[in-house]
Amino acid sequence: MGVKRRAFLIGGAAVIGGGIFALQYGDYAARRDGLALTKRDKAGSFTGWLRIGEDDRVTLYSPHIDMGTGNATALAQLAADELDADWDKMTVEQAPADEAFANAWLGKGFIGDVAKGSAVLGLVPHSIYSLMARKLVGQITGGSSATRFTGQQGFRVLAASARAALVDEAAARLGVAAGELTTARGIVTHAKSGKSLRYGELAVAAAKRDLNPEPKLKAAGDLVYIGKPVPRIDVPSKVDGSAKYGIDFALPDMRVATVMAAPSRGGKLESVDAAPALAIKGVEKVVKFDNAVAVVARGYWAALTGLRALDPKFGDGGHGGVNTKAMYAEQEKLVKDKAGAFDAKGGKLVELSYRAPFLHHMMMEPFALTAHHKDGKLQVWGGMQDPLATRKAAAQAAGLSQDDVMFHPMLLGGGFGRKLPGENAVIEQVVKLAMESPWPVKVIWPREEEVRHGTYRPQTAMTLKASLGTDGKVSSWQSTCAQDAQLEAGMAPLYAFPAIEQNHAKHKSNIAVASWRSVEASQHGFFHESFIDELAHAAGADPLEFRKRHLAAGSRAARVLDAAAKASGWGSPLPQGTGRGIAVVESFGTVCAHVVQVSLRDNGYPRVEKVWAAVDCGQVVNPLNAEAQVMGGIVMGLSAAIHEEITVDKGAVVQSSFPDYPLLTLAETPEIAIEFVQSDAPMGGLGEPGLPPAAPALANALFAATGKRVRQLPIRDQAKA
Amino acid sequence: MAITATVNGKPVSFTGEPDTPLLWAVREELGLTGTKFGCGIAACGACSVHVDGELVRSCSLPVSEVAGKAVTTIEGLKGADGTLHAVQQAWIDIQVPQCGYCQSGQIMAAVALIKRAGKPSHDQIDEVMTNLCRCGTYPRIREAILKATGQAAEKAPSAAMGDA
Numbered sequence: 001m002g003v004k005r006r007a008f009l010i011g012g013a014a015v016i017g018g019g020i021f022a023l024q025y026g027d028y029a030a031r032r033d034g035l036a037l038t039k040r041d042k043a044g045s046f047t048g049w050l051r052i053g054e055d056d057r058v059t060l061y062s063p064h065i066d067m068g069t070g071n072a073t074a075l076a077q078l079a080a081d082e083l084d085a086d087w088d089k090m091t092v093e094q095a096p097a098d099e100a101f102a103n104a105w106l107g108k109g110f111i112g113d114v115a116k117g118s119a120v121l122g123l124v125p126h127s128i129y130s131l132m133a134r135k136l137v138g139q140i141t142g143g144s145s146a147t148r149f150t151g152q153q154g155f156r157v158l159a160a161s162a163r164a165a166l167v168d169e170a171a172a173r174l175g176v177a178a179g180e181l182t183t184a185r186g187i188v189t190h191a192k193s194g195k196s197l198r199y200g201e202l203a204v205a206a207a208k209r210d211l212n213p214e215p216k217l218k219a220a221g222d223l224v225y226i227g228k229p230v231p232r233i234d235v236p237s238k239v240d241g242s243a244k245y246g247i248d249f250a251l252p253d254m255r256v257a258t259v260m261a262a263p264s265r266g267g268k269l270e271s272v273d274a275a276p277a278l279a280i281k282g283v284e285k286v287v288k289f290d291n292a293v294a295v296v297a298r299g300y301w302a303a304l305t306g307l308r309a310l311d312p313k314f315g316d317g318g319h320g321g322v323n324t325k326a327m328y329a330e331q332e333k334l335v336k337d338k339a340g341a342f343d344a345k346g347g348k349l350v351e352l353s354y355r356a357p358f359l360h361h362m363m364m365e366p367f368a369l370t371a372h373h374k375d376g377k378l379q380v381w382g383g384m385q386d387p388l389a390t391r392k393a394a395a396q397a398a399g400l401s402q403d404d405v406m407f408h409p410m411l412l413g414g415g416f417g418r419k420l421p422g423e424n425a426v427i428e429q430v431v432k433l434a435m436e437s438p439w440p441v442k443v444i445w446p447r448e449e450e451v452r453h454g455t456y457r458p459q460t461a462m463t464l465k466a467s468l469g470t471d472g473k474v475s476s477w478q479s480t481c482a483q484d485a486q487l488e489a490g491m492a493p494l495y496a497f498p499a500i501e502q503n504h505a506k507h508k509s510n511i512a513v514a515s516w517r518s519v520e521a522s523q524h525g526f527f528h529e530s531f532i533d534e535l536a537h538a539a540g541a542d543p544l545e546f547r548k549r550h551l552a553a554g555s556r557a558a559r560v561l562d563a564a565a566k567a568s569g570w571g572s573p574l575p576q577g578t579g580r581g582i583a584v585v586e587s588f589g590t591v592c593a594h595v596v597q598v599s600l601r602d603n604g605y606p607r608v609e610k611v612w613a614a615v616d617c618g619q620v621v622n623p624l625n626a627e628a629q630v631m632g633g634i635v636m637g638l639s640a641a642i643h644e645e646i647t648v649d650k651g652a653v654v655q656s657s658f659p660d661y662p663l664l665t666l667a668e669t670p671e672i673a674i675e676f677v678q679s680d681a682p683m684g685g686l687g688e689p690g691l692p693p694a695a696p697a698l699a700n701a702l703f704a705a706t707g708k709r710v711r712q713l714p715i716r717d718q719a720k721a
Numbered sequence: 722m723a724i725t726a727t728v729n730g731k732p733v734s735f736t737g738e739p740d741t742p743l744l745w746a747v748r749e750e751l752g753l754t755g756t757k758f759g760c761g762i763a764a765c766g767a768c769s770v771h772v773d774g775e776l777v778r779s780c781s782l783p784v785s786e787v788a789g790k791a792v793t794t795i796e797g798l799k800g801a802d803g804t805l806h807a808v809q810q811a812w813i814d815i816q817v818p819q820c821g822y823c824q825s826g827q828i829m830a831a832v833a834l835i836k837r838a839g840k841p842s843h844d845q846i847d848e849v850m851t852n853l854c855r856c857g858t859y860p861r862i863r864e865a866i867l868k869a870t871g872q873a874a875e876k877a878p879s880a881a882m883g884d885a
Contacts, residue, residue: 241755250749282737414822658764663853667850
């Protein structure tokens, strides 16, 4: 089993020989050969690909990039299982950034999700859904989607169909009934006669057979690879320095550039004297952009030294009055104006307001892209979450036809939503520099540039109101928020309240916003699960029991709450100053509950002692990696809850690097215990759902430990005595 | 004047400016890209290497400072026969990396810690392993260090399927 990230040309020798299987979803017609791989066929863009070579090697062409979630391994598990393939002969290759390799399963999955009804609608990451709805062509890795949609609905189905075609071909050759044949580890066997045929011998002919678009999938008891702790195929290359990320790409004669943009987004470059940079050894040129200045040099250090020698004058774009305090005030006025009357219907009114700040993704690899323009063709290399959109943005920036532009996807040193299409400044910069240079150019953003010019999780102000009836249950619930987000309303409550009203107001500023790991669920999960905890307290009820009053018995949420509570010893006595908090959030088709146990450090910051998580994501494809994804979500969720905040002053982001935007450290990370509950629910995502319950469970635990409620993130030392 | 040093056991000479950080000298002059750029101010540890056996954040060390010294990067950790270092093997066994970008630095820090402390305690791991990881692999980093030093309890994958 290996993973290759070799770029290849469509129609090239790489695809000659062997059998190529593709199912077309557009009209459910089975494709007869490897047309999608051997010919540009823009009409047939809804295809997925699986190839079996005459040497028995099985290759998946994955439309997803690897940003750390292990999706390549999971996709291979799903396909290998239905194919009855030999794991050692599986290969996953990165599909090229071409419309022929657009990921239809992703769009289909999201739209299918939406079609299921309103309960799900609020949980779909709207940014991704709108892209899909606009045009069903994309190569996005995001929305916790690769395994559950591309894998479960795509490669798994395709592999089952391919297996059936291999069996039919073998039956014809052996002159026996297909029902007498069995498959295992890449071989079709006829037990009665003792004859067998390798997949590699059958593939070319089998791939010409009609494929069944709705094959019977294996029953749970027959699974061989799915649900097993298969080691990730990318891990060996990530322990010896051999894995190549976007920033690692290099070409002969390549120059390195670095950039500084107007601190206030929207501001323009007014003037810059290039001479001080040009005086630095190794600096070759200074390039002015509309809103930024770049220094191109023989290497990064010379470029950075040159950039630092400059004293560019930037305008503030008229945003000089924008600051965090004023933004919260504007948002809270919008909320007040929008909320309207709330009828408590004779119940007890509880009303509370919350704040969540802008957050940066802080992926460890800053933006780095390389571009080379030669003979009218532009090539771009780097790690982006949507290779196809990157190619299109590069073509637009270059003023070239998309046919003359190729993007070569590479590993990402983290994405978390930052490397989705949207703000394309870095693409435009590298393309412009390459278009006017005789050599290839790599642009690397300094960390400071990345932090100040990110696309942030939106800052949100929220007011929640609820009435508590005499039966100790919530009789009505009203949420009103103001934020600059694609899904302005936030998310629907998980609980079955008799009356729910969601109000929202758009609050725009010059600060760019984007999806941030778990999208709306990250801040709205905090609001909802903090407020329900306060309601439980107001009702004099146990927070676990109060939540379950509003959930159907045996529901997914009730079951994960019970599982996390049981694991944590919920209700058992704790030392003075130590408390437990609980929270449950559904996102991306997965329901996740956390119990956090916390005390206070001497400096008043939380000391998270332990986290117990219970997860219902339906079928777990790879328990080892599933655990890692939820663990990562918890760590990132705690990091944001305790430490992280982007603030704005004079229209510019104040923070610049790790010292003023600290992340959770290993020493601060608690012991984490994760349990996946057995479930028949459709497969849910895992890259994101572990994150949202972390902040509210922590804040609720702090209340249990100290009696103090924290309603504004980050928590920092707000619970200090 | 070129700066001569030993990198991963081989003599090299750096011809760039002497104030160039070691990070960029190894990445751009030697093509050893396993050592990563994260912040440039020695705050994240993605660029961790060893200089004469000591753990160093190479983004903030001028290459002139390593003249005559022995530098080890992640690429130099394997044995001459290609055998992985015990820490690298533990990283695979415990399945530590996610995006993997910080892991070269994490591994270099762990190797230096183990060299100094033998079987590091939880507190020693907390104190030395200050490299940042955004994917949240910290629990497995700790577990892998314990495993590499024979302190880990043998256990099945903890995310066992089954009864809720």
